[in-house]
Amino acid sequence: MKLRIISSSIVVAVLLLSGCTTQPEGTATTVKVLSEPSANVKGLIEKFKLENVDYAYVKQAIGNGTREGAKALLIDARPNPKYLASTIPSSINIPDTQIDKFIGQLDKVAKDKEIIVFCGGWDCEKSPIVAGHLKEKGFTNVKLYQAGEPEWISKNYPEIGLPAAQAIFKNNSAVFMDARPYAKYMAGTIPGALYMSDEEVDKLKGRLPADKATPIVSFCEGYSCAKSHNLAKKLQEFGYQKISVYAGGYPEWKEAGQLTTAGGAKKVEVATTPKKDVxxxxxxxxxxxxxxxxxxxxxxxxxxxxxxxxxxxxxxxxxxxxxxxxxxxxxxxxxxxxxxxxxxxxxxxxxxxxxxxxxxxxxxxxxxxxxxxxxxxxxxxxxxxxxxxxxxxxxxxxxxxxx
Incomplete structure (x- = not known):
């Protein structure tokens, strides 16, 4: 069900380093913050007879944050570059303008599977458009989270894609933390990453940054690995405010040809007797x-x-x-x-x-x-x-x- 398209033109570091912080009190703003659908969105919701769910509902629906661990299928209806920069954990991407190109991800999804579609907030028409299309395709349990990605990142950590992780690494703008077991970390990791297994974080917390506003990127063994999400939740409990999970993790990073610590000196080929199976x-x-x-x-x-x-x-x-x-x-x-x-x-x-x-x-x-x-x-x-x-x-x- 994974389909991710990397766009070289996206600027991701600034988008995600706001983490899950809220706007400081007293900050002047002229932007009106909506708390209900705009008239156009409301019309689409009524047209397709869509139920809207809230943040608490979505938080329960994503389970442990992985695609396999989520209780519902979340779909981000925004453009792919936006999705790769910051999305709700466990989500897949079906942009409203490219539905035919991305809809194949649902070929093996049961028609009664609970699906929650979201986009860029209360005035974003993309989520009801995609949700309506899914209902027309025969999916019977389609809902909206119309407050969408903006509300989510104001309250919780986002998931980021490879382009975002690359930009952060290049700019040295966050601390990468490897949530995998120590043996896997020692065998190869993202250069500069701190070992911080989710199983040992209480013992290792003395290594954490003193500044709770330090941007942190947690990763582990790929999209099916919950350890990076477990670590993110622990870091939230400790008061860290700018956490992201790079869900593709070390396998995706390595497969994309990015730098790793697994290089080292080349092994000298020596003729050896084949090992006996044990x-x-x-x-x-x-x-x-x-x-x-x-x-x-x-x-x-x-x-x-x-x-x-x-x-x-x-x-x-x-x-x-x-x-x-x-x-x-x-x-x-x-x-x-x-x-x-x-x-x-x-x-x-x-x-x-x-x-x-x-x-x-x-x-x-x-x-x-x-x-x-x-x-x-x-x-x-x-x-x-x-x-x-x-x-x-x-x-x-x-x-x-x-x-």
């Missing part, structure tokens, strides 16, 4: 400590041939799990449990393989047990980007080994 009760181990061999395990999932002695444990939230998971998996939200309680909930007498949506949380679940001196000889994690539908059909991209 198995634990028939399960092939990966190169990284605690990992299952990704391609080997992926082939079993795709062919529906996961061995009977393997327990597939999805460590995401119940909401994410309900939206689609590997066939036969059970759900144990590892992030909410200490090591002892997590170990107690695991199936006995089987090889346990953790998975999540991008690899980070499954690795952390494994490390949580290992660090607590719990026997992990039959506990592994699957390092991959995974997107499954409710039938159990999964699109899987195995992440490269860290070592």
């Amino acid at each position: 198995f634990v009760e028939g399960v092939k181990l990966g190169e990284d400590e605690g990992s299952v061999d990704g391609e080997w395990y992926k082939a079993l999932i795709v062919s529906d041939k996961i061995p009977a002695n393997v327990a597939v444990v999805d460590v995401r939230t119940a909401g994410e799990f309900a939206n689609g998971h590997i066939k036969g998996a059970i759900n144990i939200e590892a992030g909410k449990l200490n090591a002892k309680d997590l170990a107690a909930k695991l199936p006995k007498g089987k090889v346990v393989i953790f998975n999540c949506s991008a690899g980070g949380r499954s690795m952390e679940a494994f490390m949580k047990l290992k660090d607590a001196k719990i026997d992990v000889s039959k506990i592994l994690y699957f390092d991959a980007n995974i997107k499954c539908d409710k039938s159990g059909k999964c699109d899987i991209k195995v992440n490269e080994p860290l070592g």
Whole structure:
């Protein structure tokens, strides 16, 4: 469902560095701030019989901020450059002037899926136009958030696209924070990024900027990774005012050919004896400590041939799990449990393989047990980007080994 078009002409740094701050008291302004639809917008709402929802409703609808974790599908009806500069987390983009070009993102979306369309505020006609088009296409649960992106960023953090992240990096105008596990951070990150795992932020908060108005960009393992959103919420609790989430994260940054810390000296090619495959009760181990061999395990999932002695444990939230998971998996939200309680909930007498949506949380679940001196000889994690539908059909991209 991801479709992002990069425009080289957009100026993004100034647009997003206002963060989620509100206008200071006493600031003179001649702009009238609307709190209800303009006459033209009201006419479109009535024409298409659209229900308008408020900020609190949308905040609940986006779930954990990822596309897989959202309870509703959010659609930004503004032009693509605006969307890439700042949007509501989990949103996709269908500009009102390019509906035919972008509508393919909805080809596999159920007609009764809840959809919330927004644009640039109360006087913006783009959202009711797109919403009306969707109703004409047979979508039956279409709503508006007419206050739109302006209200959202006055109260909460925005999601930004690659062009915005590039502009911020080039201008050194924000602190990048990597919310992934430390092993992934050390294997490669955006240059200058601060390690700030969402799981360890309370321990690491002494590293945070003293000035709460410092712009911060949180990122992790891509669009399915919730860790950057979790970190953003933590930073909000600490009082930071200018937070953005770069949802494409390190995978998109790397794929786009941007600078990373993973360069270093070139490896000298030395002829070596091929490594012997290692198995634990028939399960092939990966190169990284605690990992299952990704391609080997992926082939079993795709062919529906996961061995009977393997327990597939999805460590995401119940909401994410309900939206689609590997066939036969059970759900144990590892992030909410200490090591002892997590170990107690695991199936006995089987090889346990953790998975999540991008690899980070499954690795952390494994490390949580290992660090607590719990026997992990039959506990592994699957390092991959995974997107499954409710039938159990999964699109899987195995992440490269860290070592």
